[in-house]
Amino acid sequence: MPDDTADLADTAIRVAAASRPADTDAAEAYRLDAQIGYLLRRASQRHLAIFAERIGDLTSTQFAAMARVYERGPLSQADLGRATAMDAATLKGVVDRLQARGLVAMAPSLKDRRRVIVDLTAEGRALFARLATAAFSISEDTLAPLTAEERRSLLSLLEKIA
Amino acid sequence: MPDDTADLADTAIRVAAASRPADTDAAEAYRLDAQIGYLLRRASQRHLAIFAERIGDLTSTQFAAMARVYERGPLSQADLGRATAMDAATLKGVVDRLQARGLVAMAPSLKDRRRVIVDLTAEGRALFARLATAAFSISEDTLAPLTAEERRSLLSLLEKIA
DNA sequence: ACGAGATTGTTTGTATTCAAATGAATTTGA
DNA sequence: TCAAATTCATTTGAATACAAACAATCTCGT
Numbered sequence: 097m098p099d100d101t102a103d104l105a106d107t108a109i110r111v112a113a114a115s116r117p118a119d120t121d122a123a124e125a126y127r128l129d130a131q132i133g134y135l136l137r138r139a140s141q142r143h144l145a146i147f148a149e150r151i152g153d154l155t156s157t158q159f160a161a162m163a164r165v166y167e168r169g170p171l172s173q174a175d176l177g178r179a180t181a182m183d184a185a186t187l188k189g190v191v192d193r194l195q196a197r198g199l200v201a202m203a204p205s206l207k208d209r210r211r212v213i214v215d216l217t218a219e220g221r222a223l224f225a226r227l228a229t230a231a232f233s234i235s236e237d238t239l240a241p242l243t244a245e246e247r248r249s250l251l252s253l254l255e256k257i258a
Numbered sequence: 259m260p261d262d263t264a265d266l267a268d269t270a271i272r273v274a275a276a277s278r279p280a281d282t283d284a285a286e287a288y289r290l291d292a293q294i295g296y297l298l299r300r301a302s303q304r305h306l307a308i309f310a311e312r313i314g315d316l317t318s319t320q321f322a323a324m325a326r327v328y329e330r331g332p333l334s335q336a337d338l339g340r341a342t343a344m345d346a347a348t349l350k351g352v353v354d355r356l357q358a359r360g361l362v363a364m365a366p367s368l369k370d371r372r373r374v375i376v377d378l379t380a381e382g383r384a385l386f387a388r389l390a391t392a393a394f395s396i397s398e399d400t401l402a403p404l405t406a407e408e409r410r411s412l413l414s415l416l417e418k419i420a
Numbered sequence: 421a422c423g424a425g426a427t428t429g430t431t432t433g434t435a436t437t438c439a440a441a442t443g444a445a446t447t448t449g450a
Numbered sequence: 451t452c453a454a455a456t457t458c459a460t461t462t463g464a465a466t467a468c469a470a471a472c473a474a475t476c477t478c479g480t
Contacts, residue, residue, distance in 0.1 A: 122390035128325045128342070131393075132400050133305045133318055135413060138343050138420035140298045141437085147295065148438085156295055157466060163290045174428055180290075181300050184429065186467050193465080210428040210475045228284035231293075238294050241418045250419075251297060253412040256403045258300035303467085310468085319436065336458055346459065348437050355435080372445045372458040427476070437466080447456070 132257075143238045150234050151227055157182070159231065161190050162199065162216060162224045170215040172205065199223060294419075305400045312396050313389055319344070321393065323352050324361065324378060324386045332377040334367060361385060 128134050147156045154162075157180075164179045165171060171179065177187040191214055194200040199220035205211035216224065239247045290296050309318045316324075319342075326341045327333060333341065339349040353376055356362040361382035367373035378386065401409045 119387040119390065122394060123328060123387040126325055126328075126390045126393060128322055128329065130413065132397050132413065132416075133302075133309065134322060134343075135416040135420055136298060136302045136305060137318075139416050140295075140302055141343060142420060143295045143298060144437090155465065156299075160290055160296060163288055166285060166288075167290065172428080181296075181303060182466085183468060185431080185469085186465095188430070189465070189467090208428080208476070212429070225282050225285040228288045231288060232284060235294050238419060242415065246415055246418075249411060250415040251292065251294065253404060253408055253415070254294075254297040254301050256408075257400060257412075258297055258304060306467090317435065334458080344436090345438060347439085347461080350460070351436070370446070370458085374459070422478105422480090424479090425477085428474085430472080430474105432471085433469085435467085437464100439464090440462085442461080443459095445456100445458075448452105448454080450451100450453095 139238075143234075146237050147234050150230050150237075154223075154227070157186075157190055158194055159224075159227065161187070161194065162220060163231075165200065165214060165216050166221065166224050170213045172208075172211040172213055174211070176214055194220070305396075308399050309396050312392050312399075316385075316389070319348075319352055320356055321386075321389065323349070323356065324382060325393075327362065327376060327378050328383065328386050332375045334370075334373040334375055336373070338376055356382070 144156055147159075151159065160180050161176060161182075164176060168179065173187055173191065174184065176182075176191070177184055180187070182190065191200055191202070195202060198217055200214050201217050203213050203215070205213050239250070242250060306318055309321075313321065322342050323338060323344075326338060330341065335349055335353065336346065338344075338353070339346055342349070344352065353362055353364070357364060360379055362376050363379050365375050365377070367375050401412070404412060
């Protein structure tokens with residue numbers, strides 16, 4: 097039962113601020129809990145916590161990159177970045193860590209000397225196959241508070257604003 | 259080599275492999291685009307991009323911390339962290355940067371010598387009031403692809419899984 | 421054929437985000 | 451009362467995430 101609200105007497109300041117332009121009205125009306133950005137951050141947090149609990153030694157982002165390569169086959173870093181919604185700098189860190197663990201391999205493109213092609217190794221492919229079931233149940237658990245109808249609705253609405 | 263024969267061959271292989279561990283089936287069925295975690299990440303990304311475009315010199319997280327202090331008055335770091343869904347280490351970085359810019363002030367609690375009380379400065383309070391209108395329009399723009407009914411639905415569903 | 425402009429990969433810097441460890445202070449329970 | 455457990459703030463380290471700048475390479479229009 098922490099109550100440090102009275103620790104610093106700011107009541108006077110607040111009363112003085114009560115009679116001012118329309119800026120203050122907007123500020124008074126602002127409710128963090130009702131903002132889409134805050135709710136998205138909290139929902140992501142819960143999902144990431146569930147992911148980490150189930151799949152400890154691979155991050156959600158690393159798994160997403162592996163999933164995309166599994167789906168589409170070998171891709172350049174730029175293409176993989178676009179396909180996973182990661183910018184070039186972020187993706188480089190992700191694939192570097194996957195490469196360091198022997199889960200992906202990189203090879204220069206023969207057609208375009210700028211490009212580096214990323215592919216899953218046999219080990220990476222095997223690991224992804226082994227974890228796919230767990231990944232499904234992670235999504236399931238994240239959506240556990242919702243009915244089947246609500247789950248479809250949420251995914252569809254998120255798709256629209258993504 | 260026509261596509262449909264490849265499809266049939268693929269199905270045959272899958273059926274033949276049904277006796278093996280279900281791992282590979284789950285891997286084949288996994289669709290990144292349909293996963294709640296991926297959709298949450300992409301929706302957050304779009305929201306953060308809109309935020310940065312509108313309010314360049316303050317991050318969404320920093321603004322959230324200021325909003326909470328504006329709502330609730332002076333809080334300890336631990337309380338503010340709980341109230342904004344940030345862990346202690348994260349919150350410290352956020353309030354340190356706000357303090358460096360003169361937007362919040364820190365003072366030791368008189369009741370509990372472990373605690374550090376965070377409050378908005380006059381400048382921080384004024385800045386928050388000035389930006390509150392922009393913050394509303396950021397949430398508005400993030401939800402722009404949705405109808406009013408869909409917006410209510412999305413916020414309600416996110417609240418349930420947060 | 422060639423040069424302007426775009427693309428690719430990389431690096432650097434800043435800002436979350438969390439886990440884990442630590443020391444100081446407070447609260448709890450026997 | 452007093453030792454154990456908890457809380458608080460802080461630090462460190464690893465992993466996204468994005469902006470900005472860079473050199474190497476490619477594409478396209480003329």
